[in-house]
Amino acid sequence: MPKRKRKPRNVDASDVNGEDTVILHETVPLQLRYYGDPVLRKRAKPVAEITDAELQFAEQMFMTLEATGNGIGLAATQVGVLKRIIIINIGEVDDEVYEPLALFNPEILSAEGEIVAEEGCLSIPDVTADVKRPERIVVEGINAERESIRIEADGLLARVLLHEIDHLNGVLFIDRLGGLKRRLLSDALLRLQRAERPS
Numbered sequence: 001m002p003k004r005k006r007k008p009r010n011v012d013a014s015d016v017n018g019e020d021t022v023i024l025h026e027t028v029p030l031q032l033r034y035y036g037d038p039v040l041r042k043r044a045k046p047v048a049e050i051t052d053a054e055l056q057f058a059e060q061m062f063m064t065l066e067a068t069g070n071g072i073g074l075a076a077t078q079v080g081v082l083k084r085i086i087i088i089n090i091g092e093v094d095d096e097v098y099e100p101l102a103l104f105n106p107e108i109l110s111a112e113g114e115i116v117a118e119e120g121c122l123s124i125p126d127v128t129a130d131v132k133r134p135e136r137i138v139v140e141g142i143n144a145e146r147e148s149i150r151i152e153a154d155g156l157l158a159r160v161l162l163h164e165i166d167h168l169n170g171v172l173f174i175d176r177l178g179g180l181k182r183r184l185l186s187d188a189l190l191r192l193q194r195a196e197r198p199s
């Protein structure tokens with residue numbers, strides 16, 4: 001969800017580690033997948049065991065998010081990995097500071113209320129729309145300390161969690177729009193689908 005304006009930070013480790021360090025390949029941002037890529041429509045599989053490799057992958061996801069300069073959440077699906085992993089890094093919004101969060105196998109336990117707010121998606125550049133979602137949710141998952149945690153969320157955090165969990169099920173925010181709103185976006189979506197992007 002590219003809603004937050006941030007100054008992009010260079011995540012390429014070559015500055016600090018020299019030119020041919022082996023760490024370099026682990027720290028470059030992962031390739032984002034864009035609308036039209038069939039992987040975005042697939043259902044991700046649960047992570048059987050949170051190994052060090054899974055934790056390292058979550059770190060790479062954080063770097064990838066950071067490199068976008070304005071993203072606040074990312075699902076593994078968006079970098080072409082069909083595992084149920086999401087990361088969220090909202091930072092500070094309206095005087096509220098959110099801790100970075102990696103969540104493995106997130107499940108929505110309950111949802112209530114309804115609220116409309118604007119959303120965007122790193123995989124659907126330059127497209128935003130008002131999306132209706134539950135207002136308050138309870139989500140369970142496993143964090144980067146391998147602890148099972150339960151999060152009660154509302155506001156922006158609830159919205160990002162729901163948006164990212166949707167990605168794990170092959171669902172995009174544009175799927176949640178009414179027919180008219182969706183039709184208004186159809187030209188932009190078609191252009192995105194036809195665009196050639198680096199792979």
Ligand SMILES: [Zn+2]
Binds near residue numbers: 167
């Ligand atoms: Zn998205």
